Amino acid sequence: MIPSSFDYSAPTTLEEALNLLEEIGDEAKILAGGHSLIPMMKLRFAEPEHLIDLSNVPGLSYINTEGNTVKIGAMTREVDAEESEELNKLFPIFKDVGKLIADPQVRNFGTLGGNLAHGDAANDQPAVMMALNAEIEIIGKEGTRTVGIDDFFFGFYTTAVEEGEILTAIKIPIPDGKFGSAYHKSERKVGDYATGGVGVQLTFDSSGTCTKAGIGLTNVNPTPLRASRSEEALVGTTVTDEVIEQAAQFASEDCNPSADLRGDEDYKRRIIKVLTKRMIVKAKERAFS
Amino acid sequence: MKREITLKINGEEYTSTVEPRTLLVHFIREHAMLTGTHIGCDTSSCGACTILIDGKSAKSCTILAIQAVGKEITTVEGLALADGPHPLQEGFKENHGLHCGFCTPGMMMRAVELLEKNPNPTEEDIRWGISGNLCRCTGYNNIVKAIKYAGAKMRGDELPSTEPEFVE
Numbered sequence: 450m451i452p453s454s455f456d457y458s459a460p461t462t463l464e465e466a467l468n469l470l471e472e473i474g475d476e477a478k479i480l481a482g483g484h485s486l487i488p489m490m491k492l493r494f495a496e497p498e499h500l501i502d503l504s505n506v507p508g509l510s511y512i513n514t515e516g517n518t519v520k521i522g523a524m525t526r527e528v529d530a531e532e533s534e535e536l537n538k539l540f541p542i543f544k545d546v547g548k549l550i551a552d553p554q555v556r557n558f559g560t561l562g563g564n565l566a567h568g569d570a571a572n573d574q575p576a577v578m579m580a581l582n583a584e585i586e587i588i589g590k591e592g593t594r595t596v597g598i599d600d601f602f603f604g605f606y607t608t609a610v611e612e613g614e615i616l617t618a619i620k621i622p623i624p625d626g627k628f629g630s631a632y633h634k635s636e637r638k639v640g641d642y643a644t645g646g647v648g649v650q651l652t653f654d655s656s657g658t659c660t661k662a663g664i665g666l667t668n669v670n671p672t673p674l675r676a677s678r679s680e681e682a683l684v685g686t687t688v689t690d691e692v693i694e695q696a697a698q699f700a701s702e703d704c705n706p707s708a709d710l711r712g713d714e715d716y717k718r719r720i721i722k723v724l725t726k727r728m729i730v731k732a733k734e735r736a737f738s
Numbered sequence: 739m740k741r742e743i744t745l746k747i748n749g750e751e752y753t754s755t756v757e758p759r760t761l762l763v764h765f766i767r768e769h770a771m772l773t774g775t776h777i778g779c780d781t782s783s784c785g786a787c788t789i790l791i792d793g794k795s796a797k798s799c800t801i802l803a804i805q806a807v808g809k810e811i812t813t814v815e816g817l818a819l820a821d822g823p824h825p826l827q828e829g830f831k832e833n834h835g836l837h838c839g840f841c842t843p844g845m846m847m848r849a850v851e852l853l854e855k856n857p858n859p860t861e862e863d864i865r866w867g868i869s870g871n872l873c874r875c876t877g878y879n880n881i882v883k884a885i886k887y888a889g890a891k892m893r894g895d896e897l898p899s900t901e902p903e904f905v906e
Contacts, residue, residue, distance in 0.1 A: 452759045454758075455759060457758035457802070500802075502805060552870025553848070553866075554870045555782060555797065555800075558801065
């Protein structure tokens with residue numbers, strides 16, 4: 450399988466990349482790791498006329514802690530987030546998700562920025578970013594802007610990154626107090642998209658009360674979904690078994706899965722319920738360990 | 739839109755005129771004529787096209803040839819050592835790590851990086867490590883043994899038995 454013809458540029462600065470985007474218009478597409486885009490192009494689901502490869506733009510691959518924020522460059526490979534001790538000490542959810550995204554070869558090339566900018570509700574990182582309450586940095590000719598993760602996913606393969614713009618970084622706030630995170634997805638086989646996936650981060654104060662909860666769901670809605678009612682059920686409690694049961698029930702009721710080869714709607718709701726429960730328990734454990 | 743590119747594969751330079759849409763695996767097989775790298779599923783699933791790019795295992799069916807300009811590419815043809823087979827090649831041979839052999843080049847190239855990152859992997863590490871490579875013959879057991887054998891050889895440890903295991 451070979452993609453349709455296209456032209457290719459590999460600019461060496463962001464400015465050059467932005468100029469190219471402006472010049473070529475909506476027929477241009479940014480190429481990051483290419484492990485979502487190229488398969489789609491081979492199947493001719495995507496037929497961009499011009500690819501702008503960011504691999505030669507320096508300074509887009511990094512994981513830095515700046516004050517109360519961890520900043521991850523858009524071109525950071527999945528494997529680098531999975532293996533970063535600095536990142537996983539704070540957010541072990543990256544080790545969880547890293548193991549479940551496609552396979553090792555794909556993680557060697559796929560990038561975090563590309564994963565998010567692709568805007569696919571079946572991808573795993575979006576739910577993780579919802580759990581972590583991330584912000585997305587986007588650059589355009591007019592400068593840089595930051596978009597909260599809840600305002601980032603618009604629809605099927607559509608995000609807040611507008612024509613002429615490039616996603617440059619992901620900013621993750623480091624919570625105050627004790628906090629823990631976890632992700633898991635149910636998959637038919639290694640490398641498959643999630644039948645359902647759940648990412649959770651919980652923050653607790655010194656008395657053991659949950660002050661903040663983030664729960665993101667994978668592949669059970671047209672866009673990555675925040676389980677708001679579940680989060681609200683947890684905040685202000687000590688996250689007892691009863692509360693966990695209730696929060697998991699809410700997540701299973703509030704998601705909108707569609708039946709496909711991975712399972713029917715009812716099955717997927719049950720998957721979400723079980724995984725929500727398990728990930729809350731794991732995140733809580735990690736917060737206090 | 740064709741352009742001339744030069745790729746460095748196994749230390750040698752190959753120059754050819756390609757379209758930007760030419761996949762790396764096609765460049766390797768049809769321009770450099772190195773046919774050890776296989777095309778299996780063509781959808782980034784099976785890993786038969788696995789090669790190393792700057793030491794990192796990659797599926798060459800999902801990378802454009804033009805993206806690999808300036809990188810060091812290693813294919814299975816570049817695996818053997820100057821004085822004989824690579825420990826992985828020996829491991830696959832000694833442990834019957836292949837039947838039809840179609841997945842083998844990809845399996846070995848993946849295992850190169852796996853052993854480099856983790857010289858003494860457990861069985862579970864190996865199984866996760868080759869989760870992006872499909873084999874339809876062996877049932878994987880002998881592939882796992884082959885990689886374990888190669889790890890031991892590379893560490894200079896005593897080599898594990900290559901005798902088949904029989905279940906009573």
